[in-house]
Amino acid sequence: MRLSIGLLVASVAAGLLSVGAALLAMPAASLQFGLVMLLALLGHVLMDRGARRVRWAVAAGIGLLAVVAAMRLLWYQEQVDETGLLAYGQGVAKTSMLARWRELIDRERLATLGLTLGVLCLAAGVLALPSRARRRGVATTVLALLLLAWFGLSFAQEFGRYPLLDLLGTVWPALLAALVTMGALALSGWRADRRWLLPVGLFLLSLVAADAYSDLAAQWSGWWVMAKPADGAFLEPGVMVSTATEGFPQVPWAIEAAIPLAGAGLVAVGALRSSREADASQR
Numbered sequence: 001m002r003l004s005i006g007l008l009v010a011s012v013a014a015g016l017l018s019v020g021a022a023l024l025a026m027p028a029a030s031l032q033f034g035l036v037m038l039l040a041l042l043g044h045v046l047m048d049r050g051a052r053r054v055r056w057a058v059a060a061g062i063g064l065l066a067v068v069a070a071m072r073l074l075w076y077q078e079q080v081d082e083t084g085l086l087a088y089g090q091g092v093a094k095t096s097m098l099a100r101w102r103e104l105i106d107r108e109r110l111a112t113l114g115l116t117l118g119v120l121c122l123a124a125g126v127l128a129l130p131s132r133a134r135r136r137g138v139a140t141t142v143l144a145l146l147l148l149a150w151f152g153l154s155f156a157q158e159f160g161r162y163p164l165l166d167l168l169g170t171v172w173p174a175l176l177a178a179l180v181t182m183g184a185l186a187l188s189g190w191r192a193d194r195r196w197l198l199p200v201g202l203f204l205l206s207l208v209a210a211d212a213y214s215d216l217a218a219q220w221s222g223w224w225v226m227a228k229p230a231d232g233a234f235l236e237p238g239v240m241v242s243t244a245t246e247g248f249p250q251v252p253w254a255i256e257a258a259i260p261l262a263g264a265g266l267v268a269v270g271a272l273r274s275s276r277e278a279d280a281s282q283r
Contacts, residue, residue, distance in 0.1 A: 004047035008269070011040035015261045022257035030257050031073040037261055038066035045268055051275035054125040058271050061121035065264055068114040075107060098227050105219050109173055112212050116177040119205060123184035125271045126198065129191035140189030140199045144182045144206075151178055151210050170220045174213035181206040191274055198274055201266025208260045 018033035045059045131137070155175070168175070185202040192198045 004044050007040045007044040011037050019254050019258045023254035035069040048272050051272040053128045054271045054275045057121050057125035058268050061118045064118035068111050101223050108216055112173040116173045119177050119181045122267050123180050126184045129274050131190045136192055137190035141186045144186035147206055148182050171216050174216050178209035181209045197266045197270030201263045201270055204259050204263030
């Protein structure tokens with residue numbers, strides 16, 4: 001039991017260090033501490049033997065999120081080295097630059113697919129919990145529907161700009177992650193612990209999934225504009241291509257680092273607490 005609590009404390013400390021490193025513009029350190037945070041959280045979940053109905057599903061979800069964090073850490077330095085070339089096109093042929101840009105998009109799709117599988121496991125943990133409170137269930141269902149409407153409106157803005165099938169072929173992992181997390185959020189209120197840790201965590205992960213879609217769609221749209229410019233349009237070396245996606249707020253990097261870590265931690269701890277409370281009420 002002491003080891004489990006120690007791992008939880010270590011997870012919180014590593015998460016705070018990750019956010020602090022992001023605040024100080026130290027991305028490599030932020031990614032490293034984020035990975036340590038998820039690994040410590042995974043150890044805490046595996047050590048908790050009082051929540052058998054959700055332990056393995058939550059552990060699988062956190063483990064997959066840790067794999068994604070490790071992948072991003074491995075890719076970081078290579079991405080930094082080539083960012084200038086991809087953004088400005090200096091000293092690189094357009095064809096090779098576009099090919100490398102597409103490779104980075106494929107990497108982001110792979111990371112987003114890992115996120116999708118992780119939230120699917122966490123959603124399975126939510127479904128394993130028994131239904132209890134109705135009022136909280138109604139509240140989280142309404143919140144999830146509002147998030148879904150906002151996300152749908154943001155996604156609809158892309159319909160007239162780019163070929164829909166090509167866009168969906170790239171961003172479908174992020175779309176699936178968003179739908180799964182918002183669905184789990186809708187169900188979480190019916191199964192939440194008294195402190196609402198589970199719904200708050202799923203709300204944060206819903207924002208993470210929406211942001212993953214925003215980033216992926218922005219990267220693909222920039223690649224599409226450069227690979228297939230409109231009639232009469234041209235791109236010159238040294239001109240940056242804007243890839244901002246409308247409808248999604250731009251938040252500081254430290255907050256972007258904090259939201260997924262806090263979401264994963266709250267979901268894990270909230271699911272464990274909810275499972276223990278449900279088991280205690282049935283005795």
